[in-house]
Amino acid sequence: MVLAQVETPALVLDLDVFERNLAVMETELAGTGVRLRAHAKAHKCVEIAKRQIAAGAVGVCCQKVSEAVAMVEGGIGNVLVSNEIVSSKKLASLCGLARQAEIAVCCDNSDVVPLLSQAALGAGVELSVLVEIDVGGGRCGVAPGDAAAVLAEQIDGAGGLKFAGLQAYFGSAQHRRTFEEREQASSKTVEGVRLTKEAFRKVGLDRDWVTGGGTGSYPFERDSGLFTEVQAGSYAFLDADYARILDGGGKPTATFGHSLFLLSTVISANGTDRAVLDAGHKAHSNDSGPAQVFGMSGLEIAGQADEHMVVAIDADGPRLRVGDQIHLIPGHVDPTFNLHDWLVCVRNDVVEDVWPISARGPGY
């Protein structure tokens, strides 16, 4: 089947670009001693995770227990839930996975330690727990330094738990436009890690494992001398938002290429200045800005509703007709993947495979 025969809206992966992105990341980390822990929350697809591991990733991370379940059931052997899990039922499910795979989870609150311990003991496993610190993102995480060490001691002393290391992730910093902004945020991250490792050392609990960083900041964590892995996910796909981040010279960072597209079709074309596509909020998440038209000039997404996108056509732009297929670069990879059940994998516009996005959903 060729791409022109695919019903839309469809999420499409260009395998050549995808594979190149994986190889580029492998090269980026080669010889540094820092490993990739690919963020499966970006794609929620076991087949992608397998290819990331084949390209050097130590395993994956997930944000939800449900994502971890899908990954382990799909054969992924090493999963970090890079988030706080605070429900006994969810923790029981997570500890069940620890019988067949290497599983770890984050913690930022002493109230949760007894729940973690109870779940691990109930499942008869030793659960690896990382302390998460807040390095400026203002989201999850305990304060760097002594507070983190107190929590580490509590985890270390609890039955069924193994205090395993440190997570420091500055989410919003990934998307800051300039190199300097990202560098500054990452300096704060690294300083928080240094402080916390010092506090861990004082209580005899320093561990090697330090994890964090993403597609926007990984070069800083890689070169910090403190991180042992980076959690990039979007690198494999490159959305419109990440394509706007700039390198040290003020130019778009061209390390990775666009491999992920939302294929859409013109369903209404009653003017020369606009057309309407069959993809809206239910097929594309515009939380980080609109999608971008790929491979055609003079076209810009002017609006998005539940099932429609309106394309504004420049005076010099092409005349669109009903039935025309349009390739869109998603504004944000993660929540766009989450809207789709299937990923159509193509090479030179021929469909090579269809992969289930089995961990999609609100998650638990």
Next chain:
Amino acid sequence: MVLAQVETPALVLDLDVFERNLAVMETELAGTGVRLRAHAKAHKCVEIAKRQIAAGAVGVCCQKVSEAVAMVEGGIGNVLVSNEIVSSKKLASLCGLARQAEIAVCCDNSDVVPLLSQAALGAGVELSVLVEIDVGGGRCGVAPGDAAAVLAEQIDGAGGLKFAGLQAYFGSAQHRRTFEEREQASSKTVEGVRLTKEAFRKVGLDRDWVTGGGTGSYPFERDSGLFTEVQAGSYAFLDADYARILDGGGKPTATFGHSLFLLSTVISANGTDRAVLDAGHKAHSNDSGPAQVFGMSGLEIAGQADEHMVVAIDADGPRLRVGDQIHLIPGHVDPTFNLHDWLVCVRNDVVEDVWPISARGPGY
């Protein structure tokens, strides 16, 4: 099971309020000769559609063939696809449904008429086709008046097709804040319908069926003397965005109540001024603004990421602890339903049923 035992994030329907909303809409239309065609794109749930029909709706409308398939398979006997469908495969699927249910679809382009005809003839059915006019929304629709009549004639003359009437829907007008803004947009809608019906009459093709309107504008369409049905959907749930629209006196329109909630849990609480919930873009669509905390004062959603919401806590606000459940009013019903596979139905905080959201997804 009580609500406190439900794992989060979960989409929750308060059945008492939901049933009251259905009854209110029935009263709003009683004796007007105008029927409700409930918009199933809002909820994508057969069980809800059945209850809307039991409360007087003539049937449902959908935006996608895939939604129509789920509705007809679930036993709904009257479905309008209130959108343009331009693919032969999708049209074949739609016409297959017309063998077992009353099915209609919109058209705004003469290029599509042969495709519609071919699909209907291929399935051995007569497909009802409405001409859609653009009444100012700048999205789908042919120009009101003569252009619409030309298209109607073409449909009327094509094999397998029955020219059935007119759709006039002004999507963005639904959400305009003031009564006057909505009234003005609706006047434009009604004027477009009047013009078009006149043009239809001139070519001997006037039809009674005129459909459109939504939760924000239905009183105007109802009272127009031209519309025979209104396409409200959100009325049954009332999201945070619709709760902001004002009546003629400048006060929030209090016709409907909040029946839909996103149940979430505090997973991080390391400060007195903020906490973090386990629901983000993957459980809530913030395309129309943030969710709102329900039933607790001093709390405001300050940010949303893929799997997290940050709650800002006022100086007078409550101290939140890890594990606390928070009820959120979704910012926008339709794309939030679309993220969930199940709807947890409760009465007095006791779970009474769980309904599948079987038509969710990007759709085809």
